[in-house]
Amino acid sequence: xxxxxxxxxxxxxxxxxxxxxxxxxxxxxxxxxxxxxxxxxxxxxxxxxxxxxxxxxxxxxxxxxxxxxxxxxxxxxxxxxxxxxxxxxxxxxxxxxxxxxxxxxxxxxxxxxxxxxxxxxxxxxxxxxxxxxxxxxxxxxxxxxxxxxxxxxxxxxxxxxxxxxxxxxxxxxxxxxxxxxxxxxxxxxxxxxxxxxxxxxxxxxxxxxxxxxxxxxxxxxx
Numbered sequence: 001x002x003x004x005x006x007x008x009x010x011x012x013x014x015x016x017x018x019x020x021x022x023x024x025x026x027x028x029x030x031x032x033x034x035x036x037x038x039x040x041x042x043x044x045x046x047x048x049x050x051x052x053x054x055x056x057x058x059x060x061x062x063x064x065x066x067x068x069x070x071x072x073x074x075x076x077x078x079x080x081x082x083x084x085x086x087x088x089x090x091x092x093x094x095x096x097x098x099x100x101x102x103x104x105x106x107x108x109x110x111x112x113x114x115x116x117x118x119x120x121x122x123x124x125x126x127x128x129x130x131x132x133x134x135x136x137x138x139x140x141x142x143x144x145x146x147x148x149x150x151x152x153x154x155x156x157x158x159x160x161x162x163x164x165x166x167x168x169x170x171x172x173x174x175x176x177x178x179x180x181x182x183x184x185x186x187x188x189x190x191x192x193x194x195x196x197x198x199x200x201x202x203x204x205x206x207x208x209x210x211x212x213x214x215x216x217x218x219x220x221x222x
Contacts, residue, residue, distance in 0.1 A: 015053050017043040022064035023072075027105030031061060031112050062126055065113055069130055072106030081137050086145040086194065091187050093168060098183040101172050111173050135165045151194040164190070 012020065021042035025034045036057055040047040054060040076096045083089030101107050110130075117127040139161035145151045167190070171183050 014043075014045055014049060018045060018050055018053060018060065019064050019067050022060055023068045023105055023109065026061065026064060026068070026112075027108045031065075031109065031116055034061060058122065062122060065109055065123075065126065066130075068104075068106035068109045072104040073110065076101070077134065077137055081141050085148075086141055086150050087187075087191050089141065090164075090190055091184075094171070094184050094187055097168070097172050097175055098181075101175050101183075102179055107172055107176055111176055114169075131165065134169075135161045138164050145194070149196070152196050154197075155194070160194070 018039060021039050022034060025038055025042060029038075034057070036047050036050050039060070040050050043050075050057075050060065054063065076093055079092040079096055080086075080089040083092055113123055113127055117124040139157060142151065142155075142157045142161055142164075146153065146155075146157065167186070171181075171186060175181050175183055
């Protein structure tokens with residue numbers, strides 16, 4: 001991400017420059033240490049404009065956190081939801097976490113926001129909404145996978161969505177603190193949890209065989 005004072009950022013509308021500058025400072029200094037004057041200096045604007053556009057630093061910080069989540073972490077969600085199969089989506093998401101996750105300020109901000117949410121009601125509401133959107137996206141992808149026969153038919157999809165969301169979030173946070181962690185090694189256990197069981201496959205094959213036998217008997221009777 002470029003600094004707010006760089007030429008590319010200066011070409012953005014004032015409001016966006018302020019938000020982007022806040023995201024950078026939140027990632028560098030911590031959410032609670034960002035100050036109006038520092039944001040204005042990074043964005044290349046008068047400090048009065050910060051309050052003019054956002055009213056308060058609290059409102060600005062929440063909007064900046066939302067911006068970081070959508071603009072910087074959004075691609076990882078798209079990888080999961082748009083892949084041809086759910087396993088390809090999970091693999092692509094794990095690849096993103098390992099390669100890009102620790103590089104984006106959005107990851108650092110999300111991790112800090114989750115901790116801040118335990119003591120700040122405003123951030124608690126924000127992180128709760130963000131977490132619900134993430135789980136909903138995973139749930140919808142699971143439903144598509146179920147319809148396509150990609151996953152175990154007996155899975156509790158809502159519970160599985162909660163587990164997957166927590167697992168992927170946790171892997172992102174672990175990767176942030178341990179850059180040597182091999183995130184992609186978790187692909188196989190996740191796939192094993194989701195794939196149709198051998199018992200279910202055997203039952204399906206057995207029912208298919210019975211159906212074929214019944215069809216042959218009916219033809220013989222005619």
